[in-house]
Amino acid sequence: MLNKVKDYIEKHQIIENKDRVVLAVSGGPDSMALLHLFTQLRQEWGIKIAAAHLNHQLRPEAEAELQYLQSYCAAQKIDFYSHVVDVAAYARREKKSIEEAGRDQRYQFLRELCQQLSYNKVATAHHRDDRAETVLMHLLRGSGIKGLRSIMPVSGSLIRPLLTVGKSDILAYLDENAIEYCRDDSNYELQYFRNRVRLELLPLLQEYNPQIVTALNQLADIAAAEDQVLEKETEALWEQLIISEQNDKIILNNQQLQALMLAYKRRVVLKALTEIGGPAGWSLNDIDYVLDLAMKTGSAKYINLPKGILVSKQYDELIFSHQRPEAQPFVYEITIPGEVLIDETGELFSFTIISGEDPQEYGVAAYLDYDKLEMPLYLRSRRDGDRFEPAYMGGSKKLKDYFIDIKLPAVERDRVPILASRHQIYALLGYRLGRNALVDADTRNILMVKREERKNSDPGSMGLTKIEKDYPLC
Known part of the structure; x- marks a missing residue:
């Protein structure tokens, strides 16, 4: 079996020289075979290995399994790491099955351990029987080609070097090498979907095809090859379709x-x-x-x-x-000079009076003729019945119609900051000025409105005034 696994690793480029690999071990036959195999290969391939075990707190035998793994790894001079998690509590909290919760917690533990130890790969002991079971499970759930690939030999930093061998090969290997392993009785409990597939469905299918495990692995290989082609074509289409990413x-x-x-x-x-x-x-x-x-x-x-x-x-x-939180209606009275932080959108605006000689020297901003503005000014969200007179367009129109004309998404319209007095709208900040306070040759004083980088999220610290009551603006 050692040579078979080595050939599979080389064929799929699963291991490279100087890799640092965390082996996920439970103490069961599959992970003990993985542990023994990598103990044999670590020197030949120049790799560093460590073993990692997660106690799910689901079975009374867990402590004995932990002690066995600690003893075995110490004897083989393998770094060993373990962690305890209450999988049942996590499953209840996240409303997941025990199987799904256990898988989530295992992979989270393994990822975090790799990061802490600077290891670059995680090896699991999945074998060809596991892959056949997974194909069936995905098929029963109506999966497509991607799901029928089932378990892959390499998925990012996750590797599965035993997919070329079956359960019988593993048990024979352990027997030949006199390697002890732990028995997990939960693998025979029919309350779990995977166990029912393995213990009931697969034996039934073997009556129709004694080589069903081989056939399902073949199906997974075919699906993987075809999925690879479709993924490559999808990447090319993606480049054509993408406008912004x-x-x-x-x-x-x-x-x-x-x-x-x-x-x-x-x-x-x-x-x-x-x-x-x-x-x-x-x-x-x-x-x-x-x-x-x-x-x-x-x-x-x-x-x-x-x-x-x-x-x-x-x-x-x-x-x-x-998704952004739905914007709530807002209205703020403006002090000039001053700043307004809109709590509802997180935007910060400054208001300053400058000379009418050359506003462009102040950079990108909204510029309005200060002397044409009706006071007080407010920064607010839109309201039913709002009308707007866009600069250089002539006439007025409903604000709703204007937003439709500029193709502004409905989900964004309530977030647009509107500069207005009680009776008219002067600007849709970030979008368009109104025509009733435009800067011209006779302008003496300019109100400059700029969107600022947010420095302080506490409006109270800036002496801002939020108007809580419903002012009859516009």
Whole structure:
């Protein structure tokens, strides 16, 4: 078995010289075989290994397993690390199954340990029988090609060097080398989905095909190869569709997306959701929900998805972003000179009077003729019935219609800071000036409004006044 595993490692480039590998060990037969194999290979391949064990606090045998692993690793001169976590409590808190909760906690422990010890890989003891079980589990849940790949030999820093051997190979190897291992009776409890697949479904399928494990592994290999091709093509399509890509927002060309075949549409959407919200937890329903939105005609629409993701369709753009809290109505009276921090949006604005000679020397800002402004001035959010007279356009129009004209998403409209008196709007800060206080040749005093870098999040420290009551502005 040693040579078989070595050939598999070399074929898939799983290990490189000077790798530092954390071995996930439970004390069971699979992880003990992994531990023994890597003990044999560490000197030959010039790698550093350590063993890591997580006590889930689910079984009374856990303490004995810990002591056995400590003793074995000490005898083999292998660094050993362990951690205890209450998986049942975590499962209740996060509303997850025990299986899912245990997996979450194991991989979190292993990732954190790698970071602390500066190890670059984690090896698990999954074998070909495990891979066959996972294919079946994914098939029963209606998975696509990506899910049918099942367990891969390399997934980022996670490696599975035993996928080339089966359970019977492992047990024979342990027997030949007189290696003791622990028995986990929970592997035979039928309350767990994987156990039912292994103990009931696979034996039944073996009656139809004695080589069912081999067949399912073959299916996984085929799916992996085809998925690789589709992923490469999806990457090329992504480069064509992407309009903007930032940490908190992705914008795709929706018109071009609609021209793709359904399989590619789904992959592009999945990539966008993964980039903005992480890889785990996206269902076909989530993806098709986004595609339904993308196909809707008309102006801006949006949907909310799990993980706090907002997807909006704005004309020919499909935008993926993190949900922002819904903006609350706001109104602040302005002191000149002074600053206003809008608590509801987090924006900070300064208000200064400057000479009318050359405002451009002050940089990017909104400039208004101070002497044409009706006092007091307020910084507020929009209201029903607002009308606006945009500069250089002639006439007035409903503010709602103006926002539609400039294709401002509905979810952003309540966040626009409006500079106004009680009776008229002078500017939509960041968007457009009104025509009723424009700077001209006769202007003597200019009100300069600038968006500032936020230095202090406590409005009380700046002597600002927030108007709590509903002023009849405009």
